[in-house]
Amino acid sequence: MLLLHDNIESGNAYKVRLLLSLLGIAFETKQYDVVNGETRTKEYLENINKNGRIPVLQFEDGRCLAESNAILYYMANGTQYFPQDKWQQAKVMEWMFFEQYSHEPFVAVAKFILTMLPEDTPRRAEIPTLHEKGYAALQIMEDRLEEAAFLVGDSLSIADIALYAYTHKAHMGDFDMNRYPAINRWFSRVEKTPNYIEMF
Amino acid sequence: MLLLHDNIESGNAYKVRLLLSLLGIAFETKQYDVVNGETRTKEYLENINKNGRIPVLQFEDGRCLAESNAILYYMANGTQYFPQDKWQQAKVMEWMFFEQYSHEPFVAVAKFILTMLPEDTPRRAEIPTLHEKGYAALQIMEDRLEEAAFLVGDSLSIADIALYAYTHKAHMGDFDMNRYPAINRWFSRVEKTPNYIEMF
Secondary structure, eight states, X not given: OEEEEEOTTOHHHHHHHHHHHHHTOOEEEEEOOTTTTTTSSHHHXXXXXXXXXXXXXXXXXXXXXXXXXXXXXXXXXXXXXXXXXXXXXXXXXXXXXXXXXXXXXXHHXXXXXXXXXXXXXXXXXXXXXXXXXXXXXXXXXXXXXXXXXXSSTTSOOHHHHHHHHXXXXXXXXXXXXXXXXXXHHHHHHHHTSTTOOOOO | OEEEEXXXXXXXXXXXXXXXXXXXXXXXXXXXXXXXXXXXXXXXXXXXXXXXXXXXXXXXXXXXXXXXXXXXXXXXXXXXXXXSSHHHHHHHHHHHHHIIIIIHHHHHHHHHHHHHSOTTOGGGGGHHHHHHHHHHHHHHHHHHHHHXXXXXXXXXXXXXXXXXXXXXXXXXXXXXXXXXXXXXXXXXXXXXXXTOOOOO
């Protein structure tokens, strides 16, 4: 059976759990305490991921694949969650690289600082900058979702799964999501997908 | 003809120029002064890229594709620079997402601060942290390239193109590249590819 090296608080890991659930693929998960270095042990770095991060999807023959969006691509390619049209495929990639470069480092990190670190952490000083950059990313999503039901084409793809993960928990990073009615309607559409599972 | 919205100092834009050259595809480029906001004008945001970044590849019918690694995927898919094997495709994606999340924000940003900003910029305070994280990424590349000639499989792919761009200019961000003999041998292999072009 597939083994997901996992952390319950990680939106990146949740992306993989959500896709596997939508696809009806059974998997086991192994939880890691990321804050306390459980993904930085010698054994983890040597055998699972040299980059010391979750999620990693491990196959029965031992092969490991890291990077949440690479896992989404590998597992979705050939299914309804990755388009067949080449231009739409390119647009899925555009949104997934946008997510990792212009969205996750702000939206996810604000949630991490406010929910996973002590209340007196000096990293709270980063919040105004994280909010400025995170709101810019959310506005780009809102603009697209005012015009279309999903991020690419007219059905759910791994672009939506990749962006949904941290966006639907952005309020935990003190983002005011009432500003984004189109994003909220899109949340509802994603959540109505058969076999949808919640993050927590 | 293809039009690349471009900046000569950007490794992300250079990735696209390098791939198009290797593929023998003609293109025009339009240069933008990124530091002085030329990619943040109303016209650019409305017509080229809402995210206000280069590179963007524009097709003759006006369609625009942003995100350097999404452009690499779209243009390389079906050519020798994107493998046919599904597992190798996944590994290409793993390296390209690694590049945007764990490498570029440190290796490229150190170069940007040291070469594009004034000498007295307060951002120089970021350099020690950028070096720590950038060296960690470079070591992961070195470990792979000690065992193999290229990052995925046994020939040049867009994984190599994506990582080569900023790695071969990392010394401009004061990274000591003498630490990485395998990376230096890989530079030479990339540079021997027919139709290779230099960044500057």
